[in-house]
Amino acid sequence: MSMPDGNARVITFAQAINEALAEEMRRDERVFIIGEDVAEAGTPFKVLSGLVQEFGRDRVIDSPISEPGITGLSVGAAMTGMRPVVDIMFGDFITLTMDQIVNQAAKIHYMSGGKLKVPMVLRTTLGATRRSAAQHSQSLHAWLSHVPGLKVVVPSTPYDAKGLMKTAIRDDNPVAFFEDKLMFQDKGPVPEGEYTIPFGVADIKREGTDITLVATSSMVQVALKAAEMLAETGISAEVVDPRTTFPLDKERLIKSAIKTSRAIIIDEGYERYGVTAELASVIADGAFYYLDAPVKRMGAMDVPVPFSPVLEDLTVPTPETVTHMAKMLCGKL
Amino acid sequence: MTSKIDPSNPHFTGVDREQWIHIYQQMLRIRLFEDTANELYRSAKMPGLTHMYSGQEAVAVGVCEALRPDDYITSTHRGHGHCLAKGAKPNIMFAELLGKAAGYCRGKGGSMHIADMDSGNLGANAIVGGSAGIATGAAMSAKMRGSSQIAACFFGEGALGQGLLYEVMNMAQLWQLPVLYVCENNLYNEYTHYSETTAGDLLKRPQAFGIHGEEVDGQDVRFVYTTALRLVEQVRTSQSPAFLQCNTYRFHGHHVGDIDRTYYRSKEEEAQWRTNRDPLTILSEWMMAQEIVDQALLADIGHEIEGETEAAVQFGLNAPYPDVSEVNQHVYA
Ligand SMILES: Cc1ncc(C[n+]2csc(CCOP(=O)(O)OP(=O)(O)O)c2C)c(N)n1
Ligand SMILES: [Mg+2]
Numbered sequence: 001m002s003m004p005d006g007n008a009r010v011i012t013f014a015q016a017i018n019e020a021l022a023e024e025m026r027r028d029e030r031v032f033i034i035g036e037d038v039a040e041a042g043t044p045f046k047v048l049s050g051l052v053q054e055f056g057r058d059r060v061i062d063s064p065i066s067e068p069g070i071t072g073l074s075v076g077a078a079m080t081g082m083r084p085v086v087d088i089m090f091g092d093f094i095t096l097t098m099d100q101i102v103n104q105a106a107k108i109h110y111m112s113g114g115k116l117k118v119p120m121v122l123r124t125t126l127g128a129t130r131r132s133a134a135q136h137s138q139s140l141h142a143w144l145s146h147v148p149g150l151k152v153v154v155p156s157t158p159y160d161a162k163g164l165m166k167t168a169i170r171d172d173n174p175v176a177f178f179e180d181k182l183m184f185q186d187k188g189p190v191p192e193g194e195y196t197i198p199f200g201v202a203d204i205k206r207e208g209t210d211i212t213l214v215a216t217s218s219m220v221q222v223a224l225k226a227a228e229m230l231a232e233t234g235i236s237a238e239v240v241d242p243r244t245t246f247p248l249d250k251e252r253l254i255k256s257a258i259k260t261s262r263a264i265i266i267d268e269g270y271e272r273y274g275v276t277a278e279l280a281s282v283i284a285d286g287a288f289y290y291l292d293a294p295v296k297r298m299g300a301m302d303v304p305v306p307f308s309p310v311l312e313d314l315t316v317p318t319p320e321t322v323t324h325m326a327k328m329l330c331g332k333l
Numbered sequence: 334m335t336s337k338i339d340p341s342n343p344h345f346t347g348v349d350r351e352q353w354i355h356i357y358q359q360m361l362r363i364r365l366f367e368d369t370a371n372e373l374y375r376s377a378k379m380p381g382l383t384h385m386y387s388g389q390e391a392v393a394v395g396v397c398e399a400l401r402p403d404d405y406i407t408s409t410h411r412g413h414g415h416c417l418a419k420g421a422k423p424n425i426m427f428a429e430l431l432g433k434a435a436g437y438c439r440g441k442g443g444s445m446h447i448a449d450m451d452s453g454n455l456g457a458n459a460i461v462g463g464s465a466g467i468a469t470g471a472a473m474s475a476k477m478r479g480s481s482q483i484a485a486c487f488f489g490e491g492a493l494g495q496g497l498l499y500e501v502m503n504m505a506q507l508w509q510l511p512v513l514y515v516c517e518n519n520l521y522n523e524y525t526h527y528s529e530t531t532a533g534d535l536l537k538r539p540q541a542f543g544i545h546g547e548e549v550d551g552q553d554v555r556f557v558y559t560t561a562l563r564l565v566e567q568v569r570t571s572q573s574p575a576f577l578q579c580n581t582y583r584f585h586g587h588h589v590g591d592i593d594r595t596y597y598r599s600k601e602e603e604a605q606w607r608t609n610r611d612p613l614t615i616l617s618e619w620m621m622a623q624e625i626v627d628q629a630l631l632a633d634i635g636h637e638i639e640g641e642t643e644a645a646v647q648f649g650l651n652a653p654y655p656d657v658s659e660v661n662q663h664v665y666a
Binding site: 032058063064066068069070071072073074075077078079080081082084099100103104108109110111112113114115116119148151172173 | 405407436437438439440441442446448449450455456458460463464465466467468469470471472473474475477478484496497500501503504507662663664665666
């Protein structure tokens with residue numbers, strides 16, 4: 001895993017996001033946060049705790065429950081010199097913001113012939129198995145990845161989350177930033193000092209030689225656990241994390257698949273027409289002559305996310321299902 | 334000629350003769366622009382369709398004349414009037430309508446997406462009500478940056494059906510944002526009379542949020558302008574929103590191709606408005622009565638703007654198309 005040397009502390013994913021926002025708000029007074037329960041409450045997940053104390057209610061703005069409204073407001077503010085970070089509490093609620101994100105934010109730069117810019121970040125969540133049922137559990141990042149004009153970030157570690165958030169805020173385009181809500185309390189090393197991570201650079205989270213597991217966001221830990229289990233059976237798996245679905249580091253994905261000759265794509269969005277389909281086609285296309293097996297896709301089951309734990313757990317890839325698929329591709333079942 | 338504005342009418346005092354003449358010129362500029370755009374369509378020189386503003390000129394001009402050059406506007410699918418009234422150049426606009434590289438958006442936006450940051454125009458918008466967030470966000474940004482700019486948000490009465498408008502009006506009043514909502518009630522949502530789609534009294538909607546609202550005769554630019562002057566001043570100094578309902582009528586079809594319209598409005602109704610409620614006639618007759626202008630001056634103005642419009646459309650017709658290499662430029666900033 002790439003990480004600069006230096007004094008690394010171990011902090012949570014939530015703290016990493018919080019630090020990135022605080023640092024950027026200190027650096028650039030145009031940055032502000034707007035969303036439901038973002039100020040004193042610090043969001044239901046407490047990711048923003050403490051920011052209102054430092055930056056005040058004019059820069060950490062508690063909004064009405066108006067997702068289209070706050071997104072639209074942010075588009076207008078971004079076009080006229082500010083750099084808003086709009087907080088959409090659950091990824092499922094981006095459906096409400098769709099016109100403002102897809103028809104406005106994403107297109108304004110192009111439609112104006114390059115004259116107007118919309119430097120804004122839309123922070124939201126993804127991920128199931130929190131027993132939150134069908135309207136609070138979806139991973140809809142594919143929807144926004146589909147739209148030209150948007151960039152989409154899907155970090156999987158505290159280190160990546162912080163560096164990518166800082167890049168997102170500095171980017172002159174609308175950026176959607178998806179955080180796995182089950183990951184907020186996960187810990188990882190994060191250097192003391194200032195750093196950013198460029199978009200469109202995949203990270204090799206574990207090196208291997210027999211099979212490539214391309215995994216995003218919540219699925220990176222699943223893939224890493226699967227890689228460990230596979231190692232015990234003599235299969236060396238490489239875990240590649242694209243970190244951003246757009247821009248997409250096609251080269252690194254293809255290179256890894258060429259090296260290992262097999263690939264599985266694992267992503268928590270619905271499998272149908274999803275991120276897994278796009279990434280699989282990139283590899284099938286770019287590594288065709290080097291592949292020893294068809295590229296396989298593992299996404300969320302194509303059902304509304306059920307509430308009952310015994311059902312919900314069936315809908316997402318797990319280390320066991322990934323291991324099974326990998327063994328099959330490697331002819332070791 | 335000396336200024337002879339009726340001193341007994343409190344609305345019209347304090348506006349000098351040159352200003353009324355300028356207002357007339359601006360309205361005529363829009364009328365001739367639209368007639369020419371219609372001709373471009375009829376002679377198959379213009380790709381696509383366009384929505385003519387003819388009949389509503391007093392609204393755009395009355396409001397924009399009350400704004401400062403650095404104030405913002407957002408506009409609609411029926412946007413040429415707002416664009417010209419805020420200071421855009423007809424030749425660059427024709428180039429845009431014709432998909433030419435010299436257009437405001439390098440031909441990428443077309444009739445429904447003209448944006449011109451130099452004149453404070455944040456863009457026409459082809460999503461009904463879609464720019465309410467942008468205008469309100471621009472007002473928020475102006476307030477945050479400590480500038481004294483305001484934003485005027487133009488929309489048709491059809492946008493009253495969109496929830497976004499109420500979300501942002503709520504926030505504009507909550508946070509005291511300097512935005513003027515300008516509702517142009519031209520009686521029709523496309524091909525349906527607004528009374529079939531809109532319950533209750535329109536002005537009660539802003540009033541429900543505690544937003545000051547007024548209604549004017551949108552065919553009489555004297556009322557629109559003097560009311561807008563007052564409201565713009567109020568919005569700017571009190572840093573709070575206001576709402577202006579302008580009752581108006583579009584003389585042509587919903588768009589240039591909407592020729593047979595008797596199924597939704599009668600020829601008699603159209604003739605009534607054209608004959609008795611033409612904003613250009615209302616202003617010019619009053620200016621003649623007040624001896625602000627005479628026939629000769631009106632004729633001179635007419636010739637001048639006809640010539641200018643003709644030159645502008647020729648500029649657009651002669652301008653080159655964008656190079657094909659531009660197709661994927663400006664997707665990202
Ligand atoms: C969200 C959305 N729905 C529908 C349309 C199609 N449409 C274009 S203009 C229009 C009527 C708009 O009426 P109004 O807002 O009163 O504006 P007017 O055309 O009268 O100027 C409709 C329905 C659209 N462009 N956007
Ligand atoms: Mg209308």
